Amino acid sequence: MERKIIIKQDILDALAETGVRQNQTIMVHTSLSKLGFVCGGAQTIIEALLESVGAEGTIMMPTQSWKNLDPTTGVHWEEPEEWWQIIRDNWPAYNKDITPTNTMGAVAEMFRKWPGTLRSDHPARSVAAYGKYADYLTKDHNLSNIFGEDSPIGKLYELDGYVLLIGVGYDKNTSIHLADVRAEYPGKHNCTEHSAVLENGKRVWKAYDTLFVDGEDFEQIGESFEKECVVHKVSLGNGILTFMKQRDIVDFAVDWIEKNRTDRP
Numbered sequence: 001m002e003r004k005i006i007i008k009q010d011i012l013d014a015l016a017e018t019g020v021r022q023n024q025t026i027m028v029h030t031s032l033s034k035l036g037f038v039c040g041g042a043q044t045i046i047e048a049l050l051e052s053v054g055a056e057g058t059i060m061m062p063t064q065s066w067k068n069l070d071p072t073t074g075v076h077w078e079e080p081e082e083w084w085q086i087i088r089d090n091w092p093a094y095n096k097d098i099t100p101t102n103t104m105g106a107v108a109e110m111f112r113k114w115p116g117t118l119r120s121d122h123p124a125r126s127v128a129a130y131g132k133y134a135d136y137l138t139k140d141h142n143l144s145n146i147f148g149e150d151s152p153i154g155k156l157y158e159l160d161g162y163v164l165l166i167g168v169g170y171d172k173n174t175s176i177h178l179a180d181v182r183a184e185y186p187g188k189h190n191c192t193e194h195s196a197v198l199e200n201g202k203r204v205w206k207a208y209d210t211l212f213v214d215g216e217d218f219e220q221i222g223e224s225f226e227k228e229c230v231v232h233k234v235s236l237g238n239g240i241l242t243f244m245k246q247r248d249i250v251d252f253a254v255d256w257i258e259k260n261r262t263d264r265p
Contacts (some may be wrong), residue, residue, distance in 0.1 A: 002235040004036035011038075011048035013262045014236040017166070018243035022054035025133055025161035027153075027175060027246065028061050030107040034167030036237035042110040045166070050130065057159075058131030060152065062174050063112045065099045066124045067091075070194040082213075093196045093203040094123030107166075120152055121193035123206075127152045133159060143195075143208040147177035154178055161246050167239035170222025171215060175246050179253030185261035189213075217261070225252045 020026065028049060035160055038044055041123040049059050068091060069075045071084040079087070092099070092159075101109045112128045119128040120141035129137045129152070135158075137152045147153045153175055163175050170176065191212040197204055225231070225244075231254055232243040 001238060006036055006038045006044075006237040008040065008044045008048050011045060011236065012052060013236050014241055015048060015052045015164075017234045018232045018241045020049075020162075020164065020243065022052075022056045023056045023132075024053050024059040024205045025058070025131070025137075025156065025159050026053065026164050027156055027161065028059055028107075028164045028166065029168050029172040029174070030061070030105050031167040031172075031239070032106045032238040036239070038237070042107040045107050046114060053131065056132050058110075058129055058133040058137065060127055060129040060134075060137055060156065060161075061108045061111050062104055063101045063108055063119055063126045063128045064104055064124060065094060065102050065126065066101045068094055068099070068124045068195045073193065088194070088205055091196045092116075093198045094121075094126075095198070096121060096126060099123075122146060123197050124193070143197075143206070144210045146210050147174065147213065148181040148211070151178075154181075156246055157250055163244050163246050163249060165240075165242040166236070167241075170218045170225075173218060173222065173249065175250055176215070176218050176221060176253045177213050178250050179257055181211055182250075183257040183261075185257050186263070187261070213240055217257075220260075221253050221256050222249075224256055225249055228252070 032038060033044055055057060067075050071087050076087060111117060113128060117128050117130045118134045118138045119120060120126045120138040122141040125146045137155050141152060145151050163173060189212055190209050192207055192209050194207050195207055197206045229248050234241045
């Protein structure tokens with residue numbers, strides 16, 4: 001495929017065509033490399049998003065630092081097991097002003113440092129937000145309540161927000177994890193996770209219980225969702241923008257999960 005060049009006006013036009021408007025609150029997932037050559041890179045994407053929703057709108061992105069989990073969960077798969085205890089003892093405590101993202105992409109990594117952006121306190125599953133509801137969305141991100149009610153994803157649902165996928169598929173659609181929380185299905189269970197956090201100024205390797213989720217069927221959910229619900233898709237460079245109401249995908253996913261996750265252990 002011939003690589004295409006994209007300028008800021010192309011992004012603004014594509015966002016408008018998908019239905020992005022002033023005053024909206026949107027969770028954005030992005031793969032810069034899937035679009036081709038974006039003139040100005042991540043900065044151009046962020047500027048276009050913020051201009052598109054305006055001063056009364058809000059943009060939120062995942063800024064997860066999931067390397068700050070116990071090696072037994074597989075996050076340090078490339079390191080030998082004899083190093084695991086050393087990692088537990090020495091991994092830096094989460095600092096929302098410093099800790100980088102893990103595999104969230106160049107846009108999310110720049111966005112977390114964007115002037116005026118706020119970031120939640122979860123040491124492994126944080127989000128960052130800019131705009132009218134940034135403080136509301138990012139505050140009180142409980143260790144055990146990663147994706148549930150009163151989490152940033154749950155608050156986005158309450159605000160009747162949107163999801164925008166830029167060059168990525170439904171496997172990156174974090175909002176479907178809210179459906180994991182709400183749905184009942186065989187094998188649904190909690191797990192204990194660990195992360196390095198600061199407590200009273202001291203680094204602590206903290207244990208916390210949370211819902212076990214894996215997202216292995218999110219692409220199937222997305223495929224079924226697009227056959228039955230309103231989804232706006234627009235080409236941008238070499239990639240696709242996919243825009244939807246968050247409540248639509250979450251409500252659909254709850255029903256899909258309860259009907260289809262019937263054989264999990």
